[in-house]
Amino acid sequence: MYSPNEHPPTDQLAENNLQPFFVLHKASKSSESSAVMSPGKPRKRRLDSSPKVSLNSESMKENLKMEVFPYVWSKIESNIKDVLRSINADVFDEIGRWVCESFNEICSCRGPVDPSKSTLPYPFVQNGGLVKKLFTALVFTKNIETVDDILTFSELGLNLKSRGCYVVNISSLDFSTKNGIGGCLRAFLRQLLMVDIEAADVSLLASWYSDHGKYEKPVVVIIEDMERCSGALLSDFIKMLSEWSVKIPIILIAGVATSTDAPANVLTSRALQYLSTSMFFLKSPAERMDAIIEAVLVKNCAGFSVGHKVATFLRNYFLRQDGTVTSFVRALKMALVQQLSTEPLSFVLKILVDEGDNKRSWYEDLANLPEEVINHAFELPSYRTYSVNRNNHAELNAMSLDQGLSELQRLQELWRSRLMCLHEAGRYHKVALLDLYLEALDPELYNSRLSNHGCDNAKDKSLLSDSDKLFRLQKAEVTNQVIRKIRDLPAAKLSQLLKSWEGLTRGTVEVHEKIMELQSQMVSGDVKSHKAELTDKSNNLQCYNLCNRRHINRHRLNMEKDACTSNDKAMTLAGQTIR
Secondary structure, rough: OOOOOOOOOOHHHHHHHHHHHHOOOOOOHHHHHHHOOOOOOOOOOOOOOOOOOOOHHHHHHHHHHHHHHHHHHHHHHHHHHHHHHHOOHHHHHHHHHHHHHHHHHHHEEEEOOHHHOOOOOOOOEEHHHHOOEEEEEEOOOOOOOOOHHHHHHOOOOOOOOOOOEEEEEEEEHOOOOOEEEEHHHHHHHHHHHHOOOOOOOOOHHHHHHHHHHHHOOEEEEEEEEEEEOOHHHHHHHHHHHOOOOOOOOEEEEEEEEEOOOOOHHHHHHHHOOOEEEEEEEEEOOHHHHHHHHHHHHHHOOOOOOHHHHHHHHHHHHHHHHOOOHHHHHHHHHHHHHHHHHHHOOOHHHHHHHHHOOOOOOOOHHHHHHOHHHHHHOOOOOHHHHHHHHOOOOOOHHHHHHHHHHHHHHHHHHHHHHHHHHHHHHHHHOOHHHHHHHHHHHHHHHHHHHHHHHHHHHHOOOOOOOOOOOOOOOOOHHHHHHHHHHHHHHHHHHHHHHHHHHHHHHHHHHHHHHHHHHHHHHHHHHHHHHHHHHHHHHHHHOOOOOOOHHHHHHHHHHHHHHHHHHHHHHHHHHHHHHHH
């Protein structure tokens, strides 16, 4: 739009402005015949399709980036699913064993199956008794929102199907007062019978279950969000299922987000009497988030690292969305789009993702890139810094870029191992990896550590002169807290921590050697302490007098001093890892 004070565009400009919006139609015969213009009339410029743009380096990079996004994101998404599946694996195994045990108990109560009575409700059982209890697993998710539970219970359903169970997943939407008990029953039957049913009746399920030898498998009903269901409808549903609990061995699994009192708050007292409950607890959202951060960002599965601002955005988005993994994944997807659009070298991510943890050279893949794209990489400040630091005057080609990427990967692995060492120490105090990760990326803290390192070299190399001013940094609260509390670890936990550090630092020779040295010192100290204890016991048996008591106390003080020395050395080593 142009303002009234401005002149409207000329015909030529207007024609150019409208050209991208023309819609091309197939020409009619009359228009084709009149295409030849008379000699006396001026001929308008022909509106051809958009002119061909020469394929320069910018367009090449943009095209490569467009190809990279779906490839890299699918890798990230797959890793996240694997992490969540792995973190719940132990609990899923427990639930699977419980389902098997419950099914065996139901079968032990059931007598010979009479097909003529299979569509009648109350079960035929041995000894003439009625068993109307529903084996029920209460799975506590610890989530405020149920959006994460959908994926969790979907994975649980697949896990139980792989064990030979018939599985039905039902949500609170199926227990709406509008549709009544018939609505949730139809949703239940639809998943098993695989057909739409107008008149829902459990006898249809009984007929289906009695056919084709289905008696060898249990029917597992998963209610994803128990607290959001209509209490009256869910109570009626449970009562109805209990009437068929042996004839159709139905086992109930209910997701609970809050407390163990939730079933009593939702169900009627009569419905509660039909349940024989067991409890299972999934990992907390914080634990799931730590696992995702480690797998996707720290281990660098997608070939890129995020900066401090992006990490802050991810953390804040996660916290503002009630700590759901789904919200974090959504924010991570936005961060990837931003990464690809702003980072000049992001087009090489596909090469890095293809390789994963493989250490072979990327030279062949890089050599296939256009020469102008390779040259552009060497103009970036990051490569110039790398070249100056290494005093490198090598020829600028694909081989040089390959060496630079390999060095970058080596430095990232070193950084990753040190961060995970801090996280291992923080596990004893439930420190979140996301908080440590955020502080590790903070450029202000990095610059402060460099300045402090210079002061320490000039004045005092000991980090233990004042534990309250470990790095003279007030901002890195989480990191400093983790390091300070290493001093308070008991000998057994310290030994376990060093064992974890040993595994995390394999491949980083300098840090690994220091850890091994500290471990050997601890072992040597333990041997001396053990010999001292034997000597003390011998002295006790020979002569228990005041002199010997002083001798024993002196040995104990020495043992405590040795333990403090080991803790201090571990604390010093942890401090050196962030330098």
